[in-house]
Amino acid sequence: MKLTSASASWPYFLRRKTGSSIAYAFMLFPKEVNVDATVYIQVADEMTLYIDLLNDVLSFYKEYLAGERKNYVYNRAAVTQRSIEDTLRDIAEEAIQANSRVTQVLESSGNMCAVNMWRKFVNGYFAFHFTLKRYHLHESVDVE
Template sequence: MMPTAGGGGRDWPQYFRDREGVSEAYSYFTFPKAKYPDISMFLEAIPDISRVINLANDVLSFYKEERAGVKKNYIHQRAGYEGRDAIAVLKSVAKECIEACKRIESVLEGREPYKQAWLSHLHGYLYMHRSTNRYKLHEIGLGETSCAISSLTKDSFGTLK
């Protein structure tokens, strides 16, 4: 879709992105009711967990999509609406993803085992992208052949700035 003059549809890329996947469902899958029965412990983190699922996928899929010439994606749609190049938007999206992770961590702070469930989900999600040939991250030195870290820690987020 081409952006309208004046940027009237600037929220379209985010709206479309939120509906194209099932990130909200995956957010809830992080906390199976049998093991994590108190929904109040994680509910306010759900919007940001959904956002991280989408944005992390967009960032980690960008290389393979660029390599294949795919332009119909969130990064390129947003770049068109914002009048910026795709690399600048990619950097912004990566920062937004990190900020959402920090907000999730803030919500779940002191709420074990809910926090650990989130960190395990996040680590597994990132590992899946880094270890699957589909994303071709090994071509740019970001691939991973074995899962060496059992979970992410608060200190891990500081290195992602």
């Protein structure tokens, strides 16, 4: 499929349809945490965005090694007409910003249990990617 800059939202549309981030976001806080629905609804989409984007950054090397080029990073680079390196940087920065927004909203609610659960999830999500050998993140990579 030939992508153009006019199809700017298509890469993320496809990304959301092929991932499970929405399920993670909706199952993150058990009932006992008492996250107010008016707080949660403000961050649900940001959590989904964070999960998607972080996964795309941390999965990129594995996919690159496997020769996979039909993924979010490559699709986004095609529609934005940016390099793969710049696209990865953009995606990483957007993930950082989404995490910051989630954290700020949860902190402003005063529910520190929810804040701590989010932080534990973020740490665990990183650990998941770094401890599974299939992601190859334990390898030393020379970057030119």
